[in-house]
Amino acid sequence: MLRYILKRLLIMVITLWIIVTLTFVLMVTIPGSPFNSEQSSNETVQANLERHYNLDKPYHIQYLLYIKSILTFDFGPSISQPNQGVNDLLGRGFPISFELGIVTIIVAVISGIILGILAALRHNRIMDYLAMGVAVLGISIPNFILATLLIQKLAVDREWFPVATWQGPEYMVLPIIALATGPMAIIARLTRSTMLDVLTQDYIKMARAKGLSPWKIIFKHALRNALMPVITIMGTLLAGILTGTFVIEKIFAIPGMGKYFVESINHRDYPVIMGTTVFYSAFLIIMLFLVDIAYGILDPRIKLHGKDGD
Amino acid sequence: MGKDNILQVKDLHVTFSTYGGTVKAVRGVHLHLKKRETLAIVGESGCGKSVTSNAIMRLIPNPPGKITKGQILFKGTDLTKVSEKKMRSIRGVDISMIFQDPMTALNPTLTIGTQLTEGLRQHHKNISRQNAKEKALEMMEIVEIPNAMERFKQYPHQFSGGMRQRIVIAMALICEPELLIADEPTTALDVTIQAQILELFERIQEKTGISIILITHDLGVVAKIADRIAVMYAGKIVETGTKRDIFYHPQHPYTKGLLHSVPRLDLEGETLEPIEGTPPDLFSPPKGCPFTARCPYAMEVCNKVFPVHTKLTKSHEVNCWLQDERAKQTLAEVAK
Incomplete structure (x- = not known):
């Protein structure tokens, strides 16, 4: 187990390095610079600015400087907002994005699993059709459409919820619904189909033959096995939710990381691009790692070990 | 009876x-x-x-x-x-x-011990975990599983087919049916x-x-x-x-x-x-004997009426017109 974790950590570092390098390459290849917008200052000022941000140096020096900034967790100041450090932006934006993302995942997983179980237990009856109807809608409607619909119907027409920003629990409701519906629908459909499969297994029949209560049969015997595929897609769903937060944060004017991420690209704000990319990638890689660990805990047949075995 | x-x-x-x-x-x-x-x-x-x-x-x-x-x-x-x-x-x-x-x-995700004892714990609410385990180990002895203590904590995939069937038998018998x-x-x-x-x-x-x-x-x-x-x-x-x-x-x-x-x-x-x-x-x-179509000795009555119950000896019973003298009479009744 320890060996497996160490090996995974090494692979994670390499993955991160590849992402970082690719981002750097993309950044220097896209045309434009932070300074050549409309307010064309004179050339001396521009040269001074470039020197200040080390943009006059050859690419390999820039690359090394940049790697150094990652290793020291100091991404320097933002270019478009020079009075703000990248670390400050992340420090302010991340807790909000994290809150949004985590609550979304929890909501999506719990409601998706419940919906899936209900549908499977009432297979081919009203409840099944209802749950799967909701799921199909959830999968087909993109979250930005859902978000605008929710705002129009529940915040503008009815005024039940605030329209935008992030100041308390009531502000979370609409963005989380918008963001969680898609993943919930996917989880519900997957849970239903695997649950239907598991319920026909011999060990479920055996559990019934032992006289166990239906409750125990479903939660102790069936669900654990039915959740394996759900765990598998969790990685993809996490990535989806993460990118979904960019859009949702923009629509609901939530001051999370997504805002900086998108704006930094528009402004060619190199330090912020780098900072947010590294941060997001590291976060996602760690989450995927946790998903793999969860696998080993749920299914004893999966042994996590290094290549040589232990 | x-x-x-x-x-x-x-x-x-x-x-x-x-x-x-x-x-x-x-x-x-x-x-x-x-x-x-x-x-x-x-x-x-x-x-x-x-x-x-x-x-x-x-x-x-x-x-x-x-x-x-x-x-x-x-x-x-x-x-x-x-x-x-x-x-x-x-x-x-x-x-x-x-x-x-x-x-x-x-169940591949639960230990043998859990699966052995859960029936016991379901039906005897006040049995302690320790007593349930002892009973399970005793059952494992009965179905001749070596190293019961150690095996108790293992998962089904660590057992061979024959050993698993022994566990299933132990599981079925643990409440003494x-x-x-x-x-x-x-x-x-x-x-x-x-x-x-x-x-x-x-x-x-x-x-x-x-x-x-x-x-x-x-x-x-x-x-x-x-x-x-x-x-x-x-x-x-x-x-x-x-x-x-x-x-x-x-x-x-x-x-x-x-x-x-x-x-x-x-x-x-x-x-x-x-x-x-x-x-x-x-x-x-089919209305009659379901075996008629495959039976080399099928008679007319076989097609029409399911054979009556014939007691040949105290222990031996059969449903076949070949063994019952009422065959002819029944056929005549159906024909009417």
Whole structure:
């Protein structure tokens, strides 16, 4: 187990390095610079600015400087907002994005699993059709459409919820619904189909033959096995939710990381691009790692070990 | 058929509603079983033997399956009438069941110990974890699993097929039931393991006095451990008798056919005779004897009326017109 974790950590570092390098390459290849917008200052000022941000140096020096900034967790100041450090932006934006993302995942997983179980237990009856109807809608409607619909119907027409920003629990409701519906629908459909499969297994029949209560049969015997595929897609769903937060944060004017991420690209704000990319990638890689660990805990047949075995 | 019957099944009918129509899987089965007795139900695939055993456990999925008629008397209680809650307190405690494939009958994500003790803990609410474990270890000894202590903590994938079947048997017997239904318990095992498991059954029966219903299509298994045999065909029991009756004096052409299709080592140069044809479609089973179409001795009456119950000896009963003198008279009545 320890060996497996160490090996995974090494692979994670390499993955991160590849992402970082690719981002750097993309950044220097896209045309434009932070300074050549409309307010064309004179050339001396521009040269001074470039020197200040080390943009006059050859690419390999820039690359090394940049790697150094990652290793020291100091991404320097933002270019478009020079009075703000990248670390400050992340420090302010991340807790909000994290809150949004985590609550979304929890909501999506719990409601998706419940919906899936209900549908499977009432297979081919009203409840099944209802749950799967909701799921199909959830999968087909993109979250930005859902978000605008929710705002129009529940915040503008009815005024039940605030329209935008992030100041308390009531502000979370609409963005989380918008963001969680898609993943919930996917989880519900997957849970239903695997649950239907598991319920026909011999060990479920055996559990019934032992006289166990239906409750125990479903939660102790069936669900654990039915959740394996759900765990598998969790990685993809996490990535989806993460990118979904960019859009949702923009629509609901939530001051999370997504805002900086998108704006930094528009402004060619190199330090912020780098900072947010590294941060997001590291976060996602760690989450995927946790998903793999969860696998080993749920299914004893999966042994996590290094290549040589232990 | 006296009071000493632990189980008595009377005129059991089970149907399954499907999109294609209603399948009459079991059509009037009569069975009885005494204490300490082993009854084998034999027949080819799809003849309704598993459905019968599932019906006794009330494990037929409803919908689509349904017990439409008949009684299942277990120690005098009609199991077709009791509530699901009451039935749950009978399953595992009074009647247990083991299944064909030990590779799939154990939950891969739970330890052997958990699966062994959970029945005990379900039915005896106040049993302590420690006592349940001791009981489980004791059961593991009985089914001859070495290193029980260590094995208790392991998962099913760490067990071989034969070992898993032993665990399944231990699981079924842990609450000391009076009736064990074994649905093809040795079919998925190789021959040497089969023999070991059958011996285990015999030893357990000797020790506990449990009654066993053995569902199988393997006449070799039957010959080894059954006391009485019920031959099933197309949802009906066509012949019952002691092991001696059935193996030495088979009366129904189907039973004879079954016996002829088993390879024998003691007869040289003997060729196997398969039973030609296939069983009838149970969507619309024939009015008469379902075996008529495949029977080399079929008579006119066979097509029209299902054969009456003929008692040949005290233990041997058959439903076949060849064995009953009322055949002619019945045919005449139908013709009128």
